[in-house]
Amino acid sequence: MIIQRYVVREILQNFLGVLALLLVIFASFSFVKYLTKAAAGTLSSGLIFELLVVTVIGKLPTLIPLAFYVAVLIGLGRLYKDSEIVAMAAGGVGLGRIVVAVLWLATGVCVLSAVLSLYVGPKVAVIKASTLAQAKEESEFTGVYPGRFKVFRDGEVTLYVESISNDGREMHQVFAQIRRGKSEEILVAESARKTVQGPFARQYIVAENGYRYVGQAGQLGYEITQFASHGILIDQGGNEPAYRKEDVFSTMELLSSDNRLHQAALQARLSKPMSIVLLAMLAIPLARTSPRQGKYAKLFTAFMIYFAYNNGIEVFQKFIERGDIPPWVGVWPVHLVVAVLFVLLLSPQTMAPGLVRRRIGQLQLAR
Secondary structure, three states, rough: OOHHHHHOOOOHHHHHHHHHHHHHHHHHHHHHHHHHHHOOOOHHHHHHHHHHHHHHHHHHHHHHHHHHHHHHHHHHHHHOOOHHHHHHHHHOHHHHHHHHHHHHHHHHHHHHHHHHHHHHHHHHHHHHHHHHHHHHOOOOOOOOOOOOOEEEEHOEEEEEEEEEEEOOEEEEEEEEEEEEOOOOEEEEEEEEEEEEOOOOOEEEEEEEEEEEEEEEEOOOOOEEEEEEEEEEEEEOOOOOOHHHHHHHHOOOHHOOOHHHHHHHHHOOOOOHHHHHHHHHHHHHHHHOOOOOOOOOHHHHHHHHHHHHHHHHHHHHHHHHHOOOOOOOOOHHHHHHHHHHHHHHHHHHHHHHHHHHHHHHHHHHHHO
Protein backbone atom coordinates (compact mmCIF):
# COMPACT_ATOMS: atom_id res chain seq x y z
CA MET A 1 0.00 0.00 0.00
CA ILE A 2 2.88 2.40 0.77
CA ILE A 3 4.43 1.68 -2.63
CA GLN A 4 1.11 2.29 -4.37
CA ARG A 5 0.67 5.63 -2.60
CA TYR A 6 4.19 6.55 -3.66
CA VAL A 7 3.37 5.79 -7.30
CA VAL A 8 0.09 7.73 -7.08
CA ARG A 9 1.86 10.75 -5.56
CA GLU A 10 4.51 10.69 -8.28
CA ILE A 11 1.90 10.64 -11.05
CA LEU A 12 -0.36 13.19 -9.38
CA GLN A 13 2.45 15.73 -8.99
CA ASN A 14 3.34 15.40 -12.67
CA PHE A 15 -0.34 15.59 -13.65
CA LEU A 16 -0.88 18.90 -11.86
CA GLY A 17 2.30 20.35 -13.33
CA VAL A 18 1.53 19.28 -16.90
CA LEU A 19 -2.10 20.42 -16.65
CA ALA A 20 -1.02 23.83 -15.33
CA LEU A 21 1.42 24.19 -18.22
CA LEU A 22 -1.20 23.25 -20.82
CA LEU A 23 -3.68 25.67 -19.29
CA VAL A 24 -1.17 28.52 -19.38
CA ILE A 25 -0.34 27.81 -23.04
CA PHE A 26 -4.00 27.56 -24.07
CA ALA A 27 -4.99 30.62 -22.04
CA SER A 28 -2.18 32.62 -23.65
CA PHE A 29 -3.30 31.75 -27.18
CA SER A 30 -6.94 32.48 -26.30
CA PHE A 31 -6.01 35.80 -24.73
CA VAL A 32 -4.12 36.87 -27.85
CA LYS A 33 -7.07 35.83 -30.04
CA TYR A 34 -9.59 37.82 -27.99
CA LEU A 35 -7.22 40.76 -27.72
CA THR A 36 -6.93 40.79 -31.52
CA LYS A 37 -10.72 40.81 -31.84
CA ALA A 38 -10.95 43.66 -29.34
CA ALA A 39 -8.38 45.65 -31.31
CA ALA A 40 -10.32 44.99 -34.52
CA GLY A 41 -13.48 46.31 -32.91
CA THR A 42 -15.49 43.06 -32.94
CA LEU A 43 -15.23 42.40 -29.20
CA SER A 44 -15.62 44.62 -26.18
CA SER A 45 -12.43 44.73 -24.12
CA GLY A 46 -14.46 44.48 -20.91
CA LEU A 47 -15.53 40.94 -21.80
CA ILE A 48 -12.07 39.52 -22.57
CA PHE A 49 -11.46 38.15 -19.07
CA GLU A 50 -14.93 36.60 -18.79
CA LEU A 51 -14.57 34.91 -22.17
CA LEU A 52 -11.09 33.72 -21.27
CA VAL A 53 -12.33 32.05 -18.08
CA VAL A 54 -15.24 30.21 -19.71
CA THR A 55 -13.06 29.18 -22.66
CA VAL A 56 -10.41 27.67 -20.39
CA ILE A 57 -13.02 25.84 -18.29
CA GLY A 58 -14.65 24.51 -21.45
CA LYS A 59 -11.28 23.20 -22.67
CA LEU A 60 -10.53 21.25 -19.46
CA PRO A 61 -12.24 18.00 -20.62
CA THR A 62 -9.90 17.98 -23.62
CA LEU A 63 -6.71 18.92 -21.75
CA ILE A 64 -7.13 16.57 -18.76
CA PRO A 65 -6.73 13.28 -20.74
CA LEU A 66 -3.55 14.55 -22.40
CA ALA A 67 -2.14 15.88 -19.11
CA PHE A 68 -2.82 12.63 -17.25
CA TYR A 69 -1.39 10.53 -20.11
CA VAL A 70 1.84 12.54 -20.08
CA ALA A 71 1.95 12.44 -16.26
CA VAL A 72 1.83 8.63 -16.20
CA LEU A 73 4.52 8.46 -18.89
CA ILE A 74 6.85 10.85 -17.08
CA GLY A 75 6.13 9.53 -13.59
CA LEU A 76 6.67 5.86 -14.37
CA GLY A 77 9.48 6.75 -16.75
CA ARG A 78 11.41 8.31 -13.87
CA LEU A 79 10.82 5.25 -11.71
CA TYR A 80 12.21 3.06 -14.49
CA LYS A 81 15.15 5.40 -15.05
CA ASP A 82 16.12 5.35 -11.37
CA SER A 83 15.59 1.56 -11.26
CA GLU A 84 12.95 2.00 -8.57
CA ILE A 85 10.50 -0.32 -10.31
CA VAL A 86 13.23 -2.96 -10.49
CA ALA A 87 13.75 -2.55 -6.76
CA MET A 88 10.00 -2.83 -6.21
CA ALA A 89 9.92 -6.06 -8.21
CA ALA A 90 12.81 -7.43 -6.16
CA GLY A 91 10.83 -6.60 -3.02
CA GLY A 92 7.78 -8.48 -4.26
CA VAL A 93 5.83 -5.53 -5.67
CA GLY A 94 4.97 -6.58 -9.20
CA LEU A 95 3.73 -4.61 -12.16
CA GLY A 96 0.18 -5.64 -11.32
CA ARG A 97 0.15 -3.46 -8.20
CA ILE A 98 1.38 -0.51 -10.21
CA VAL A 99 -1.40 -1.09 -12.73
CA VAL A 100 -3.96 -1.14 -9.90
CA ALA A 101 -2.57 2.08 -8.42
CA VAL A 102 -2.69 3.86 -11.78
CA LEU A 103 -6.18 2.49 -12.45
CA TRP A 104 -7.53 3.83 -9.15
CA LEU A 105 -6.08 7.27 -9.80
CA ALA A 106 -7.27 7.24 -13.42
CA THR A 107 -10.79 6.35 -12.27
CA GLY A 108 -10.88 9.36 -9.95
CA VAL A 109 -9.67 11.69 -12.69
CA CYS A 110 -12.16 10.05 -15.07
CA VAL A 111 -15.05 10.90 -12.75
CA LEU A 112 -13.88 14.51 -12.53
CA SER A 113 -13.57 14.70 -16.31
CA ALA A 114 -17.02 13.13 -16.77
CA VAL A 115 -18.59 15.84 -14.60
CA LEU A 116 -16.79 18.53 -16.59
CA SER A 117 -17.58 16.98 -19.98
CA LEU A 118 -21.18 15.90 -19.44
CA TYR A 119 -22.49 18.56 -17.05
CA VAL A 120 -20.21 21.60 -16.72
CA GLY A 121 -19.14 21.73 -20.37
CA PRO A 122 -22.60 22.36 -21.87
CA LYS A 123 -23.37 25.02 -19.26
CA VAL A 124 -20.08 26.77 -19.97
CA ALA A 125 -20.82 26.58 -23.71
CA VAL A 126 -24.16 28.32 -23.13
CA ILE A 127 -22.44 31.02 -21.05
CA LYS A 128 -19.82 31.50 -23.76
CA ALA A 129 -22.45 31.76 -26.50
CA SER A 130 -24.46 34.32 -24.53
CA THR A 131 -21.28 36.23 -23.66
CA LEU A 132 -20.30 36.41 -27.33
CA ALA A 133 -23.80 37.62 -28.18
CA GLN A 134 -23.48 40.23 -25.44
CA ALA A 135 -20.05 41.16 -26.81
CA LYS A 136 -21.61 41.95 -30.18
CA GLU A 137 -24.09 44.24 -28.44
CA GLU A 138 -21.61 45.90 -26.08
CA SER A 139 -18.96 46.42 -28.73
CA GLU A 140 -21.41 48.38 -30.81
CA PHE A 141 -19.01 51.20 -31.61
CA THR A 142 -15.71 49.59 -30.71
CA GLY A 143 -13.32 50.60 -33.48
CA VAL A 144 -15.51 53.53 -34.52
CA TYR A 145 -14.03 56.82 -33.32
CA PRO A 146 -15.24 60.40 -33.77
CA GLY A 147 -13.60 62.20 -36.68
CA ARG A 148 -12.23 58.98 -38.27
CA PHE A 149 -13.35 56.84 -41.17
CA LYS A 150 -14.15 53.19 -40.42
CA VAL A 151 -14.30 50.60 -43.22
CA PHE A 152 -16.55 47.51 -43.08
CA ARG A 153 -17.08 44.47 -45.32
CA ASP A 154 -13.76 44.77 -47.19
CA GLY A 155 -14.36 48.34 -48.28
CA GLU A 156 -18.02 48.03 -49.27
CA VAL A 157 -19.14 50.25 -46.39
CA THR A 158 -17.30 53.35 -45.16
CA LEU A 159 -18.56 55.10 -42.03
CA TYR A 160 -17.74 58.48 -40.53
CA VAL A 161 -19.21 59.96 -37.33
CA GLU A 162 -18.73 63.37 -35.83
CA SER A 163 -19.37 62.36 -32.22
CA ILE A 164 -20.45 59.45 -30.02
CA SER A 165 -22.58 59.63 -26.89
CA ASN A 166 -20.95 59.15 -23.48
CA ASP A 167 -22.48 55.70 -23.01
CA GLY A 168 -21.16 54.66 -26.45
CA ARG A 169 -24.57 53.59 -27.72
CA GLU A 170 -25.41 56.38 -30.17
CA MET A 171 -23.52 58.17 -32.95
CA HIS A 172 -24.26 61.71 -34.09
CA GLN A 173 -23.86 63.42 -37.47
CA VAL A 174 -23.27 60.25 -39.45
CA PHE A 175 -21.93 59.88 -42.98
CA ALA A 176 -21.92 56.47 -44.75
CA GLN A 177 -20.83 55.40 -48.22
CA ILE A 178 -22.03 52.03 -49.58
CA ARG A 179 -20.66 50.56 -52.82
CA ARG A 180 -22.66 47.96 -54.77
CA GLY A 181 -20.81 47.31 -58.01
CA LYS A 182 -20.97 50.47 -60.09
CA SER A 183 -23.73 51.88 -57.93
CA GLU A 184 -22.94 54.12 -55.00
CA GLU A 185 -25.12 54.99 -52.04
CA ILE A 186 -24.52 57.94 -49.72
CA LEU A 187 -26.28 58.33 -46.39
CA VAL A 188 -26.26 61.42 -44.19
CA ALA A 189 -28.10 61.12 -40.88
CA GLU A 190 -28.49 62.98 -37.61
CA SER A 191 -27.84 59.86 -35.53
CA ALA A 192 -27.25 56.11 -35.76
CA ARG A 193 -27.09 53.06 -33.55
CA LYS A 194 -25.94 49.50 -34.01
CA THR A 195 -28.11 46.42 -33.59
CA VAL A 196 -27.72 42.64 -33.91
CA GLN A 197 -30.64 40.80 -35.47
CA GLY A 198 -31.62 37.27 -36.42
CA PRO A 199 -30.28 33.86 -35.37
CA PHE A 200 -27.15 34.41 -37.46
CA ALA A 201 -26.27 37.53 -35.40
CA ARG A 202 -26.06 39.87 -38.37
CA GLN A 203 -24.93 43.36 -37.40
CA TYR A 204 -26.64 46.49 -38.71
CA ILE A 205 -26.15 50.20 -38.28
CA VAL A 206 -29.55 51.88 -38.14
CA ALA A 207 -29.34 55.48 -39.32
CA GLU A 208 -32.13 57.82 -38.23
CA ASN A 209 -33.49 61.11 -39.60
CA GLY A 210 -31.43 61.56 -42.73
CA TYR A 211 -31.13 61.51 -46.50
CA ARG A 212 -30.13 58.73 -48.91
CA TYR A 213 -28.48 59.45 -52.27
CA VAL A 214 -28.30 56.60 -54.80
CA GLY A 215 -26.57 56.76 -58.19
CA GLN A 216 -23.35 56.16 -60.13
CA ALA A 217 -20.14 58.06 -59.61
CA GLY A 218 -19.68 60.73 -62.30
CA GLN A 219 -23.36 60.72 -63.28
CA LEU A 220 -25.83 63.50 -62.56
CA GLY A 221 -28.92 61.36 -62.04
CA TYR A 222 -29.04 60.71 -58.30
CA GLU A 223 -32.09 59.44 -56.46
CA ILE A 224 -32.67 61.35 -53.22
CA THR A 225 -34.78 59.86 -50.44
CA GLN A 226 -35.54 61.23 -47.00
CA PHE A 227 -35.88 58.56 -44.31
CA ALA A 228 -36.75 58.28 -40.65
CA SER A 229 -34.84 55.01 -40.22
CA HIS A 230 -32.56 53.09 -42.58
CA GLY A 231 -30.47 49.95 -41.88
CA ILE A 232 -26.96 49.29 -43.17
CA LEU A 233 -25.58 45.73 -43.02
CA ILE A 234 -22.00 45.78 -41.73
CA ASP A 235 -21.44 42.12 -40.72
CA GLN A 236 -23.01 38.97 -42.15
CA GLY A 237 -22.62 37.09 -38.84
CA GLY A 238 -21.90 33.38 -38.52
CA ASN A 239 -22.54 30.61 -41.05
CA GLU A 240 -25.15 28.97 -38.83
CA PRO A 241 -27.28 29.94 -35.84
CA ALA A 242 -25.67 29.57 -32.44
CA TYR A 243 -28.55 27.44 -31.20
CA ARG A 244 -27.64 24.73 -33.74
CA LYS A 245 -24.20 24.13 -32.25
CA GLU A 246 -24.17 20.80 -30.45
CA ASP A 247 -21.93 21.90 -27.59
CA VAL A 248 -24.69 24.07 -26.09
CA PHE A 249 -27.09 21.14 -25.73
CA SER A 250 -27.26 19.39 -22.38
CA THR A 251 -26.27 15.73 -22.21
CA MET A 252 -29.88 14.70 -21.53
CA GLU A 253 -31.00 16.54 -24.66
CA LEU A 254 -28.39 14.71 -26.72
CA LEU A 255 -29.43 11.37 -25.20
CA SER A 256 -33.06 11.89 -26.18
CA SER A 257 -32.27 13.11 -29.71
CA ASP A 258 -32.29 10.98 -32.88
CA ASN A 259 -30.28 13.56 -34.80
CA ARG A 260 -27.00 12.10 -36.09
CA LEU A 261 -25.08 15.28 -35.23
CA HIS A 262 -26.34 15.10 -31.66
CA GLN A 263 -25.50 11.41 -31.34
CA ALA A 264 -21.99 12.04 -32.64
CA ALA A 265 -21.55 14.93 -30.18
CA LEU A 266 -22.74 12.71 -27.32
CA GLN A 267 -20.19 10.02 -28.14
CA ALA A 268 -17.47 12.65 -28.36
CA ARG A 269 -18.38 13.82 -24.83
CA LEU A 270 -18.35 10.27 -23.48
CA SER A 271 -15.01 9.56 -25.15
CA LYS A 272 -13.15 12.24 -23.21
CA PRO A 273 -13.46 10.70 -19.71
CA MET A 274 -13.17 7.19 -21.14
CA SER A 275 -9.92 8.07 -22.88
CA ILE A 276 -8.35 8.96 -19.51
CA VAL A 277 -8.50 5.36 -18.29
CA LEU A 278 -7.46 3.85 -21.64
CA LEU A 279 -4.56 6.26 -22.16
CA ALA A 280 -3.38 5.82 -18.56
CA MET A 281 -3.32 2.04 -18.97
CA LEU A 282 -1.57 2.36 -22.30
CA ALA A 283 1.05 4.66 -20.77
CA ILE A 284 2.15 1.94 -18.32
CA PRO A 285 3.87 -0.33 -20.89
CA LEU A 286 4.98 2.69 -22.93
CA ALA A 287 6.77 4.18 -19.91
CA ARG A 288 9.11 1.21 -19.55
CA THR A 289 12.66 2.32 -20.40
CA SER A 290 16.17 1.40 -19.47
CA PRO A 291 18.23 3.69 -17.17
CA ARG A 292 20.31 4.79 -20.17
CA GLN A 293 17.28 5.85 -22.23
CA GLY A 294 15.84 8.29 -19.70
CA LYS A 295 12.24 9.03 -18.75
CA TYR A 296 11.46 10.95 -21.98
CA ALA A 297 12.68 8.20 -24.33
CA LYS A 298 9.26 7.06 -25.55
CA LEU A 299 7.39 10.37 -25.49
CA PHE A 300 7.49 10.68 -29.28
CA THR A 301 5.97 7.23 -29.79
CA ALA A 302 3.41 7.92 -27.07
CA PHE A 303 2.38 11.22 -28.68
CA MET A 304 1.99 9.55 -32.09
CA ILE A 305 -0.36 7.01 -30.52
CA TYR A 306 -2.26 9.79 -28.75
CA PHE A 307 -2.78 11.79 -31.95
CA ALA A 308 -3.78 8.66 -33.87
CA TYR A 309 -6.28 7.83 -31.13
CA ASN A 310 -7.88 11.29 -31.16
CA ASN A 311 -7.91 11.49 -34.94
CA GLY A 312 -9.59 8.09 -35.04
CA ILE A 313 -12.33 9.34 -32.72
CA GLU A 314 -12.87 12.41 -34.89
CA VAL A 315 -12.99 10.32 -38.08
CA PHE A 316 -15.58 7.93 -36.66
CA GLN A 317 -17.53 10.91 -35.35
CA LYS A 318 -17.71 12.24 -38.91
CA PHE A 319 -18.84 8.80 -40.08
CA ILE A 320 -21.74 8.98 -37.61
CA GLU A 321 -22.67 12.49 -38.74
CA ARG A 322 -22.74 11.40 -42.41
CA GLY A 323 -24.63 8.21 -41.63
CA ASP A 324 -21.82 5.94 -42.87
CA ILE A 325 -21.96 3.88 -39.67
CA PRO A 326 -24.83 3.36 -37.20
CA PRO A 327 -24.64 5.21 -33.87
CA TRP A 328 -24.53 1.95 -31.90
CA VAL A 329 -21.17 1.23 -33.55
CA GLY A 330 -20.03 4.80 -33.05
CA VAL A 331 -16.50 5.51 -31.91
CA TRP A 332 -16.25 2.35 -29.80
CA PRO A 333 -14.01 0.47 -32.31
CA VAL A 334 -11.33 3.13 -31.71
CA HIS A 335 -11.47 2.58 -27.94
CA LEU A 336 -11.37 -1.19 -28.49
CA VAL A 337 -8.20 -0.89 -30.58
CA VAL A 338 -6.48 1.07 -27.78
CA ALA A 339 -7.58 -1.50 -25.19
CA VAL A 340 -6.21 -4.36 -27.32
CA LEU A 341 -2.97 -2.46 -27.86
CA PHE A 342 -2.60 -2.08 -24.08
CA VAL A 343 -3.00 -5.84 -23.57
CA LEU A 344 -0.52 -6.63 -26.33
CA LEU A 345 2.11 -4.25 -24.92
CA LEU A 346 1.62 -5.19 -21.28
CA SER A 347 1.51 -8.97 -21.68
CA PRO A 348 5.24 -9.47 -22.43
CA GLN A 349 6.16 -7.27 -19.44
CA THR A 350 3.97 -9.21 -17.00
CA MET A 351 5.12 -12.57 -18.34
CA ALA A 352 8.84 -11.74 -18.38
CA PRO A 353 9.49 -11.87 -14.58
CA GLY A 354 7.86 -15.30 -14.33
CA LEU A 355 9.92 -16.64 -17.21
CA VAL A 356 13.10 -15.33 -15.63
CA ARG A 357 12.31 -16.94 -12.27
CA ARG A 358 11.53 -20.27 -13.94
CA ARG A 359 14.76 -20.11 -15.91
CA ILE A 360 16.75 -19.45 -12.72
CA GLY A 361 15.04 -22.39 -11.03
CA GLN A 362 15.91 -24.67 -13.93
CA LEU A 363 19.56 -23.65 -13.75
CA GLN A 364 19.67 -24.32 -10.01
CA LEU A 365 18.19 -27.79 -10.50
CA ALA A 366 20.69 -28.54 -13.25
CA ARG A 367 23.50 -27.84 -10.86
